[in-house]
Amino acid sequence: MRGSRWVAALLVSVTVLVTPFTAMAANKTTKYRVYQNETAVSEFSDLKQAIAYAGGYKESYVEEIGSRKWVWNNYPRYKLYQYDVSLPGWEFATLEEAKAVARYYGHAAIRDMQSTSWVWNNYPRYRLYQGSITLDTWEFADLKDAIAAAKYYLGSHVIDLQTNKWVWDNISAAEKDKLRQGAGIYKVRQQGVSTDLGTFAYLEDAVTEALKWYDSVVIDTSNSGEVVYSNGRPYKVYQNDTPIAEFISVDEAIAYSQWYLHITIKLNGKEIWTNNPYYEVYQNDNKVTAFKTISEALQFSQWYTGISIRTYHGKRIWNNSCKLLYWGWNGSSAADTIKKQVQTTVGLDIDSPTWFQLADANGAMKDMSNKESIAWLKSQGYDIHPLVNNQFDSALTTQFLANPAAQQTFIKALTNRAAELGVDGLNIDFENLAGKDRAAFTTFMSSLTTAARAKGLLVSVDLPRGSVKWNHLSAFDHEKLAGIVDYVVTMAYDQHYSGSDKPGSVSGLPWAEEGVQEFLEYGIPRDKLVLGIPYYVREWKINPGTGALESNRAIYMKDIPALIAAKKAVSTWDPQFQQYKVEYEDGGYRYVFWLENEETVKARVDIANKYDLAGVAAWRLGYETTDVWNSILQLK
Incomplete structure (x- = not known):
């Protein structure tokens, strides 16, 4: 994309009758x-x-936007689990809401995600048996509930799951004596040991004996050695991944764990409890630390890059890893030129070769693409968004935009060819439009974008740095175009162009920033807006006697250091443009330009970051050195 005369659209369009603009346009800058x-x-x-x-x-x-300070959120505070499982929808703003759902599930627990423990659970304390038979539904929080259920079953008993003790039964003393006279079918053993620790005819006696031995069980030899009682410690406590203790009850395990960090409690190999903070901070894919609250995690994260905040279960909720897109125009269709230019870059994401052109008013397309460049760019990992121009011919474009059939011809040829080549998008650079074509160009862009998206292509449009004060007079309806395309590139350069009547910067930094602000005032989403930056300056030749401008020329950024050295130029800071003003004399004339170098490029990238834009686009590749790219790589 060439250096555009940013006032051209206005100058062309003021000849068109428009509705008087009686009120300042509303500021639609998103905050x-x-x-x-x-x-x-x-x-x-x-x-x-x-x-x-x-x-x-x-x-x-x-x-x-900008500070990334949270001003509101509706993140839940309480999370419901059944054993180790939490289902979608099991997160709640209040504890009462969580309890209302939890009561329908057994072995349920509620975690306060801003704490390091449960705040409620209904893990059972008592279990009912009839002889050696028990059911999953025979678990109870209170002994009275277990006893109430037991009345329907003869020969039943209750085990306290906090102690593994036999605490109640409905077996008479006479019946117990009778059972003790029977065959010794219950054997007490320690887990993994074949030696019997005792043999008993009555189950309660076997349980009493088993309680004396660590990790013991009672087996029923009359029923294939079935385990009918366990004095195990099922709740295993781990610090990190190392087992450090085990307990009969979950309450004991939790009480013990409160004294240590990085603890998990497992039941049957599944994690049911942890005191690890719920909100974890990662840098790239490496866990850095964790916090009880999101606000603490956010406060920590602001000092680092490449950060994501994730829940304990791995859900990503925030990151600052969004990088600026670095975009470069080639200004050429030649394969050798494209390759040479791109090889100079560091961190480039999107390359935009000048490949397509509106050839005539009937919609014929000039195709300068080449598959060699596509193959090489793809192999290097670049996205390709070829530039499409209108020859910057106002009369041609007016005729074209007045002909719907011509537009369809052009759109079909362009999108078919782009899809055939396998490029990623199209960059539309129609310049020098007449103001009367404002609505027609918007309609054309809508049709083109619809057709392009149907083929999986992104669409961007290059627009002159304008102003909401006179947008209604210009050839481009910035607001409507932004609602159509995927990216809007603001050409924030040629503040002073070849036709200017006084010398000045190509793009003073305050002027460039004001342009961003005004584009945002149109309501253009920040993640659609790309800031165009110049890799060139304009040198002005001045008659020292009269002060008249004699001529001007563009100078590539890469050629500036040699020029300054050769001419022994003097640099002074210019607060108006926030750039160095460079001057020298030669052949009786005074020459002046405003410096573009690594520092000004970094300042422009800083503007893009300050306003949280999608990226920056450089006009053009080949005007700079690799050092420029190295200097802005860390700013992505």
């Missing part, structure tokens, strides 16, 4: 972004609207 977990879903200029919208999603939050 708040709504997320569902780490996925951005919308942006708003009004906080109340953002919160109202976010309320329609679970696990959502509203951030201040």
